[in-house]
Amino acid sequence: MDSSSSSIEQIQGEAPQQRLYRVVVDTYVLHSSPVLSAYAKKFPERIPAPDTGKPALPLLLRYFCFRAWRDLVDVNPNPSANANPSVADFFRRSDADKNGTLDVSDVVGALRLGLGEDMATPILAQQMLNILDGNNDGQVNLPELTSGLSVGV
Known part of the structure; x- marks a missing residue:
């Protein structure tokens, strides 16, 4: 220098x-x-x-969605075969209606609590769900969340 x-x-x-x-x-x-x-x-x-x-926009969107999930869940970088305790705890706390799945309103609530009001948008929540929704039902269950976060970007 x-x-x-x-x-x-x-x-x-x-x-x-x-x-x-x-x-x-x-x-x-x-x-x-x-x-x-x-x-x-x-x-x-x-x-x-x-x-x-791939085009840059989908790559960046995927990266930031996974980053948001990890920031919310506080994922252990070395997950075991079982559900990471922090993932399961996050899931239980975020599943507001206790139906066993996270939907847009659940993720918006988690974003609001974890990352602040500015990040808590239905659009971001939907994109975050889309990247982990293995069965395309518009929601994410605990196995999908655990599996998706272990794979990552």
């Missing part, structure tokens, strides 16, 4: 300008940004084909 300018001069012996970074950029942004578009034209071999992989 240059103390006079507070700029980084080297990272592990390399100048930052010489390093090649990997970033997620949606195809639309790649073509609409003059800087990224120019980079793609200059280095086409570094840009994956448009039909490669």
